Amino acid sequence: MSVKYRYEEFTWPEIREAVAQNRVPVLAVGTIEQHGPHLPLVTDVLTASEVARRAVERIPEQAVLMPPVYYAFNEHHLDFPGTIAIAGHTFIDYITDIGKSLAHHGFRRILLVNGHGSNVPFLDIAARLVTNQTEAICAMVPWWNLVDRALLAELRESAWPGGMAHACELETSVLLYLRGDLVQMDKAEPDFPPQRSEFFYWDLEKASPVYFQEFFSRYSRTGTLGDPTKATAEKGRRFLESAVDGLVRVIEDLRAREIHPRVDHH
């Protein structure tokens, strides 16, 4: 019999057993927001939850897959129809409460898998709060950070920086692979912000040195940022599989991590 790994399908005695086995709850967090004229609103949920699902499926005895979080912080996308924006504090509290509940039940190593660029600061804070306020440790990883950099450089055709930012070559490729039926390539077009510099740019391959986010409609005509016309399903398959390989290793690493006692030096 295959090992059960979807959290919501467990009974409470099975959750108690999963805690005893030191399994790592893996929570994918996406967002519902505009992704240009060619990709669906659910893009960031699909990418993060598929990377998480495939990784947990490979090592089900070591992890538990949580139902994904669909809604998140993205006020800056509201000028485009469809985006659902959750206030920053609400979002942080919501994720922190999920982590605290898991810690309450005895899980000690919790992993957030992020699918949305603007989730990064908020999920980082939520993971820290869970770690500081419970006996568990909680970490966060954006899935695109796990794509092997040599592979990214090999397959990438869009301009650096900016070609891979939002509804871009990377995201569109992965969506073409996962749900090609939801991608409207005839509507995809490159869109690069008029103002770019060595300090101010957006690219998923490497973050800019300056942290800054203004309303998307100020610098994107279409809601896209980057060049989705360079996307292919085959690239998407290789990007996604690379991220899954990386996530399997992250889960194993986090699971093996010792939690040392704190030392009060007063």
Ligand SMILES: [Zn+2]
């Ligand atoms: Zn996205």
